Amino acid sequence: MKFTDGFWHARPGVAIHYAREVDRVATDGTSLRSVAPTKAVRHRGDTLNNPVITTTVSSPMENVVRVQHVHHRGRPEPRRFELDLVDGTGEAKVVDGEGTLTTGDLSVRLAVGKSWELSFHAGGRRLTGSSGKSAAWADVAPDAAVDHGPIELRREGRTSYVFDQLDLGVGELVYGLGERFGPVVKNGQTIDIWNYDGGTSSEQAYKNVPFYLTNAGYGVFVNDPGHVSFEVGSEAVERVQFSVPGESLDYFVVHGPDPKTILERYTALTGRPAEVPAWTYGLWLSTSFTTDYDEATVNSFIDGMAERDIPLSLFHFDCFWMREFNWCDFEWDARTFPDPEGMLARLHDRDLRVCVWINPYIAQQSPLFDEGMAAGYLVKRRDGSVWQWDRWQGGMALVDFTNPDATAWYKDKLRVLVRQGVDAFKTDFGERIPVDVEYFDGSDPERMHNYYTHLYNEAVHEVLAEERGAGEAVLFARSATAGGQQFPVHWGGDSTASYVSMAESLRGGLSLAYSGFGYWSHDIGGFEMTPDAGVFKRWTAFGLFSSHSRMHGSGSYRVPWMFDEDESDPTSAVAVTRKFARFKNRLAPYLVATGLEAHRAGTPMMRPMLLEFPHDPSVPHLDRQYMLGSDLLVAPVFDAAGDVDLYLPEGGWAGLLTGERVSGGRWVREQHDFDSLPVYVRPGGVIPLSAHEERPDADHLDGLTLLVNPGADGWSRTVEVRDADGGPVAFAVRRDGDEVVVTSPIGAGWSVEVVGGGCAAAVDGTARVSA
Incomplete structure (x- = not known):
């Protein structure tokens, strides 16, 4: 959101009150607090009719600084994200009389003086800072020449905003801000943090995260789940501006110095991705969206994959497992699935898991509508009536997840399905959340727009963790905001069946990785339209070298023999799918270890x-x-x-x-x-490969091969592989002259192979092969 007309002037109808100088800095030994007048104070008369900005600087954890700007603090504190703030005082920091706070390698200076300056330093250099004409409170008239962002937020009365700007250095590049499908480098862009159901081909995004990092060694997280507007080297080309409506701004600066460490510290603050089970890394196959299907159709797909030696881990039932107009009632459509318990048991007998599509909306035709309305479980309009509209399902309403009883009610409906045999839920939608409503707990509806999906996905993930166990809970989620990485897996939304859309999907996944999300998938073949055989095959190879892999479409099936099948042709769709699906199962030990990095340190799998x-x-x-x-x-x-x-x-x-x-x-x-x-x-890379191509959750130590691209003489590293019980087994790998030598407590049954070279089996816990 732009407030200025060039560098010198405010836009018509906008009054900007910048922090001009620092009148005083106080400290309680753990934080700094300043009072900044918004016009220069030359004499005592200038202290009158002068708005002030109060800034508090503290540290919730080592190498993380929190900055809070407040204009008027008499208003209720707005909803913030749920964060792990440790003890709220950070570690190993010192506050001195010069207005400097130090936490780990990061220090911030806020000193009394005639010019406003808040600067961050690490490693003997200035990382960034808020200097003259940066931190401000803005008073915006109803007819001001500004774009308030999302159309739902057109303002009728005067609106106040608080914003800050942090400097960008020469060559400094900005990344993140959620799953965005344009250029991964965000410099020059205006980005509104506001969840939309907008596909993958526009500026809109399903997963908006008010966090960015730069290649200069730090990240910035704006602690506001509502509409945050970022001007990334756009309104002010040498700064990143972030603004929020209201009277206060709360943000964190996270020091790295490298991007991995920034993400590690950011996810320590907002939550680490949950661990996902090994079976999730195999191929998922879907009914697709609007196609016709019943149990016979499902079995024909599963049989067809088995007959062609294409391994599957999971079968997904999209929307029409429930009866039309009833979404969601969580009842199998008896016309097409008369025996759901028996069907699910038969699928489990084939070593398949099952996922079903859900959303947080309750259609008026669903029996749950009257039940939820009577109990007060549905989001209401300001007049006390149930909020409804017809976009998606006729007369649909929203479950009010701010009501603990409503959340428990919704979870109990899902519990029935899990006990029937459902293993995972595709948590679709959650973006089109209105702002002209009231919530049970009184939450600001503007700040609930993005945060709603967090409560939705959290509730569903909790059901699976409670029923299946924490290590078995897995979603396939479309919408998210900061902290949503705790409830994996997320997929990239509605792409189109083209090479261009395939590339934009990857850009979205990389942008999401920069935003702290550990796992990511996409619709193999594209969602809208039907791909030609070439697009399908290229997308299949890409999809099976992604974190998670699902074949899914809109109005057409995504089984490979519908594109081309010639058993004598290794480049047919069937052959390509078979090759890469089987190879991905062999990669499972490597993928499991990589997923554990995401879970433990917040490092994404696709980097x-x-x-x-x-x-x-x-x-x-x-x-x-x-x-x-x-x-x-x-x-x-x-x-x-x-x-x-x-x-x-x-x-x-x-x-x-x-x-x-x-x-x-x-x-x-x-x-x-x-x-x-x-x-x-990679040079020095070690890839543990399973001997089992049929499934990703086999015993990875049984016939394990360590594929090595050795480094120079003296190079060494340790690789861990999970045993059948999930315990780690270490393999010490090193180069000794012309040999690669590997040792392990496992005496035999595994081997070492040099990429493009020789292979040797282990004897008494050691294997040697020519480098």
Whole structure:
């Protein structure tokens, strides 16, 4: 949201009151508090009719600083995110008489003086800061020449805003702010944090997160679940501005210095991704959305995959498992699924898990509508009536998740399904949340618009954790905001069946990774329209080298034999799906270990190149390739002819699928047929591979192969693989002259292979192979 007309003037109807100077700084030993007049004080008369901004600086944890700007503090404190603030005072910090607070390697200075200056320092340099004409309270008239952001927020009366601006250095790039489908580098963009159901081809996003990080060693999190507007080097080209409506602004500066550490500290604050079970890493197959299906159709798909040796982990039932106009009543449509318990048991007998589609909306035709209305469980209009509209389901209402009884009621409906045999829920929607309503707990509806999905996904995740166990709870969620990473998995929403949409989906996933989300998926083949065989096959290869993999569409099925099938052709859709689905199951030990990194440290599974190579000047803008875990570089093919340009950082890389050795520090152009794509093992990379291609949750130690791209002489590392009981088993890998040597407490039954080279089986817990 832009308040200024160029650098010198405010826009018509906007009065901006900048913090001009610091009148005083007080400290209680754990924080700093300043009073900043909004006009220069030359004499005592200037203290009159002079709004002031009170700023409090504190530290909730080491290397994290909290900044709170307040204009009028007599208003109720708005809803904030649920954060782990430790003890609220941080660790190992010192406050001195000069207005400096230090926490770990990060210090912030707020000193008395005739100019406003709030500056952050680490490693002997200034990271960023809020200086002259940065921190402000703005009074905006109803007819002001400003864009208030989302259409729902058009203001009728005068509105106040608080904003701040943090400096950008030369060459400093900004990332994150949720799952956004445009350029991964956000410089030059205006971004409204406001959840929309807008597809993947617009400026709108399903997952809006008021957090960004930069390549200068820090991140910024605005602690406001409502509408936050970011001007990223746009209104002021050398600054990032963030504004919120109201009388206060609360934000955190998170020091790294590297992007991984920034995400580790940010997710310590907002929540780490839950651990997901190994079976989730296999292929998921869906009925698709508006297609016709019954149990016979479902069985034909499952039988068809089995007959073609394509392994499945899960089958997903989309919307029409429930009767039309009744979404959601959580009742199987008896016309097509007369024996749901028996059907689910039969699917489980085939070693398949089951996911069903749900949303937080209750249609007027659902029996739950009258039940929820009578009990007061549905979101209400300001006149006390139930809020309803017809966009999606006729007369639909919203469950009020701010009401604990309503949440328990909703969870109990899902509990019935879990006990029938449902293993996971696709938590669709949650974005179109109105602001002309009242909530049970009195929450500000503007701040509930984005936060609603958090309460929704939290409730569903809790049901699965309570019924199945914490390590078995998994969603397939579309909408989210900050903290939503705790309830995985998330997918990229409604894409279209094209190469362009495939690429924009990846950009969305990388942007979400920069926002603290550990797991991510997308609709293989695209959701809208029907892909041609080429798009389907390229998207299949990309999808099966993603964190999680699901084939799903809108009005057409996504089984590979509907695109092309020729058993003599290794590039047919069936052959391509078989190859990559089976190979992904072999990757399960590596994926499980990578998922544990997300769970323990907040490091995403699909990583922008900057996370692994923060000092390589060639990677900051890359958004058509990524690291899958720390050791695999993946460059999907977004071209009908199979041409790919990719960048390999310094060192000796090795093709995972080809065994070819390639030197890095340069761009590479390759051409790939449909049964291939560029996947490289990093220098010094070790990839544990399962012997079992049929499923991702087999015993990973049974026939394990450690695929090694060794470093130079003296290189070493330790790799952990989970045993059948989930316990870690360590493999110590090193290079000793011309050999790679691996030792483990497991005496035999595993082997070591050098990419493109030899292989040796373990003997008495040791394996040696020529490097």
